[in-house]
Amino acid sequence: MKTLRQLSVFAENKPGKIEKITKALADAGINILAISITTTTEGFGAIKFIVDNSNLALETLKQNGFTATLNEVLGIKLQDKPGGLYFVTHLLTKNNINIENAHVFVDGHREKAYLLVEVEDIEDVKDRLSREGLLFYPE
Amino acid sequence: MYWNKEAETIDAVSLSEQQAARLKKTVESLYSNIQFYKKQMDLAGVKPADIKTVSDIRKLPFTTREDLRENFPDGLLAIPKKDIVRLHTSSGTTGKPKAIFFSKHDIDAASDLMARSLYMTGLRNTDIFQNMMTYGLFTGALMMHYGAEKIGCMVIPAGPGNTARQISLMQDFETTAIHITPSYGLYLASVLQKQGLDPATDLSLKKAYVGAEPYTEETRKKIESLLKVDAYNCYGLSEMNGPGVAFECERKNGLHLWEDNFLMEILDPVTGEPIPDGEEGELVLTTLNREAMPILRYRTKDITKILPDKCPCGRTHRRIHRIIGRADDMFIVKGVNIYPQQIERVLMSVKGVAENYQINLENLDKMTVKVEIDKNMFDGKVEHIVTLRNEITERLKNEILVKPVVELLEPGTLPVSEGKAVRVIDTRTM
Structure with a gap:
């Protein structure tokens, strides 16, 4: 796997929505590694997942009538110590990189944590940050 | 360029005189021959002798579709049955249909108007006219057929459907003009595409007469670009002969309503009061040249407006705007009259939303437009x-002048109703 793919599900802001989505994923035997929820004041939002089998997850959700899509995100490795997140965000700011969305993902072995960021040009950002010595998922 | 130059370019004064004479004759006939109209006019306290000019139309009673149904089958005949040569019915989604009778004169007059309309768009006797409308009780196919034949076209009465055969007819006989519904037009284009046929090189099509279903300017442009034709909008209703009441000329900017055959009024759908030219209202029509079944001030329920400027084509018959909406569907928010069709037009022209939508009206005139996003x-x-x-x-705000709350929903959230969809849910209480 060269890139990290995030599953996004369009959802109206209604009780029971996440339950239905996660049930569909559970029934298909999909493991959720990270979740983030984006809502707007307009009554809808997107629920974003990192899962162990993104293709199957997308297929499962579509079959269950959900509006879902896969998009690439950049996973930046975080150091497991105080200031670890600050170290990364500082470099993002220094390089003038704007983040559209971000959340944290702990990898399958429960050992390493990554800051997942949605940016416009992943390759460009990756290039700039690797010059700063940052590592990415998958390593 | 004119089918009947004298009639089509008649000056306002002569037209008004002709209309007055025809209106008088019509009123005399229906007063003395149709019980229903005699009763209605007596109730309104108006006698045929009171009708002297066109503006006297306002003294006369309206006719509604309910009146047509109540007098079904033949309560509105002005001539003996032996002189009737044709019956058409207009399908009623609820209850009885409406019956429309024609004398020989009426069929001839309707065909002539149809020929006038088609000729106006450039159709000539060298054209091959393939008619893809349903022949039968519906007036649309037959009246167009007569008009095209009257011009001298070779008419192919193909009827609708069987797309493979339609295409081979178009290829074998080099069809240059088609009469088609907008939905079938789009379907035909998709089949051509699938078969790898390019209308520009594999067909000889030049014109499409698109009608029988309401459609938007976007749809017209789509049909024009897909089928490589000029598409013309026509307006008509069975109660008024069928197609050919109003038709677009080559400018494709509004439909000339044949005022020598129909007296046109644009009225407030609620109060029935006249609306100035250029403003929207209900189209109300009186037949001026019909023998068997003359109809007074028929409430079409179609909302349009008169385009007051002179048309550069030289025809003096005033143009109406493409039908804006249905009076039945109108609702009022913050004092503004709104038609669901206006909302639909906007939604259809926006990329990223599906076709299904719903309008919710709540107290304090809160208007919410719910629409599903495209997957x-x-x-x-x-x-x-x-x-x-x-x-x-x-x-939406630009179109209806009121700013609604727009809710974007997941696809498949709104109920899909069969047939006529319920678009407006009004829970306002006074």
């Missing part, structure tokens, strides 16, 4: 949905 537009970015929502809100 394929969702790319995981909420910002894009917010942008889409803002675009829809802005465009």
